[in-house]
Amino acid sequence: MVSEVLWLLGLVVLIFLPGLCFVALFRLIDYVAHDELIARVENGEMQSGCRTGSGSELSDGSSGATSGDSVRCPSCGAENWGDATYCGNCLTEI
Numbered sequence: 001m002v003s004e005v006l007w008l009l010g011l012v013v014l015i016f017l018p019g020l021c022f023v024a025l026f027r028l029i030d031y032v033a034h035d036e037l038i039a040r041v042e043n044g045e046m047q048s049g050c051r052t053g054s055g056s057e058l059s060d061g062s063s064g065a066t067s068g069d070s071v072r073c074p075s076c077g078a079e080n081w082g083d084a085t086y087c088g089n090c091l092t093e094i
Contacts, residue, residue: 032038069082071094078089086093 070079071082071084072079073087073090073092073094075092076087076090078087080088080094084094
């Protein structure tokens with residue numbers, strides 16, 4: 001009797017545990033996909049710390065006002081925003 005209950009309990013776990021794990025993982029991915037920070041970056045409300053493109057052109061197409069707005073990384077030489085504390089390219093502390 002006890003072995004039959006344990007066998008049935010093991011069978012239930014083997015059947016339902018993968019489905020529950022899948023649902024939990026799906027919910028986590030859905031939660032991360034609708035994160036507020038991701039939405040703000042997609043809407044252009046936030047910009048990365050590293051400038052891209054040629055000259056002072058920024059990744060969103062606008063241009064920097066002066067050279068005082070940027071600081072170069074001592075490690076890789078990438079141009080970053082003036083108030084950046086870490087390089088947006090190599091993550092070295094500025």
